[in-house]
Amino acid sequence: MKLSLVIPCYNEEGNVQKFVEVISQTFKNKIFNYELIFINDGSQDDTLNKLKELCNNSDQNIKIINFSRNFGKEAGMYAGLKEAKGDYITIIDADLQQDPNYVLKMVKILDEHEEYDSVVAYQDRRKESGVLTFFKDTFYKIINRLSEVEFVMGASDFRTFRRSMVNSILDMKEYYRFSKGIFSWVGFNNYYMSYDVHNRLSGTTKWSFWKLFKYAIDGIVSFTTTPLRLATILGLIVSLLSLIYLIIVIIQKLFFSIEIEGYATIVTLILFLGGIQLLCIGIIGEYLGRTYVETKNRPLYIIREVIDNQKGKINDTKNKKNL
Ligand code: UDP
Ligand code: MG
Helix, strand or coil: CCEEEEEEECCCCCCHHHHHHHHHHHCCCCCCCEEEEEEECCCCCCHHHHHHHHHHHCCCEEEEEEECCCCCHHHHHHHHHHHCCCCEEEECCCCCCCCCHHHHHHHHHHHHCCCCCEEEEEECCCCCCHHHHHHHHHHHHHHHHHCCCCCCCCEEEEEEEEHHHHHHHHHCCCCCCCHHHHHHHCCCCEEEEEECCCCCCCCCCCCCHHHHHHHHHHHHHHHCCHHHHHHHHHHHHHHHHHHHHHHHHHHHHHHHCCCCCHHHHHHHHHHHHHHHHHHHHHHHHHHHHHHHHHHHCCCCCCEEEEEECCCCCCCCCCCHHHC
């Protein structure tokens, strides 16, 4: 098998059919075999039935991994990468925002350049609101400053890997997955290819601002412990400032007999210190909570069933020219 396409799907009933059609159209004249691995991530709409229909009626290699509930795109990607048999493996969304023609370009780049282990699609111009772009830019600035691995702005999960890189990604079994970080962390040589995002074919995005915010925190906590050090530094600075203030108060009292109006100062200081303490406990809590969850060692996802329209069939080896 030359290429596996991993497609996480959550409530994509309006897209999967068209997706398979477009793939079949795009790959029509290509002489390599490929498989489509759909992960049905606990969709509440008709996605599963649509996928089963496609699986029964299509002559393409289609596999459906049906999760027992919604585990999130990260878990879906992991499951897909694990099931993939291809020498090259592409992660692509089901909503056709990412034109499959780019997949062909990615395959070509990997075919022609042995030195690259993955091709990463990134957006030069992002089609989103200015506010969101601002927050995303800020996130990348912060995480790149704090973390030892580099996060490339605009880089998406739309990527094609060689198998060796996928094996390394699969070795990272952490529960809190922040794939963009994991992909950078494993290293290897990545080729960055700029691409234009289309509009969603149907349905709506699953990312609300709040979800993105939580995901950003996950990213920071997963890839750097610097915030813990910041808590220590913050504590040191506040202690130092309070010491200086104490000295000033003593001098004022002893040498100048200045009566200090205490009430407002005390209230402000108590609130200020209380805030800082809560902030630091919160930072520690973020790490501690994740440590707790990781020690439970729960599976990343649970599969209810796997449907494979090629089961029992021997892969067509005639077309393996490009391998
Ligand atoms: N997705 C998923 N599980 C989730 C949320 C999303 O498998 O819990 C899939 C979704 O079906 C789509 C891809 O992840 O194929 C990207 O999601 P979406 O299009 O909502 O994200 P966006 O393109 O807006 O960043
Ligand atoms: Mg999308």
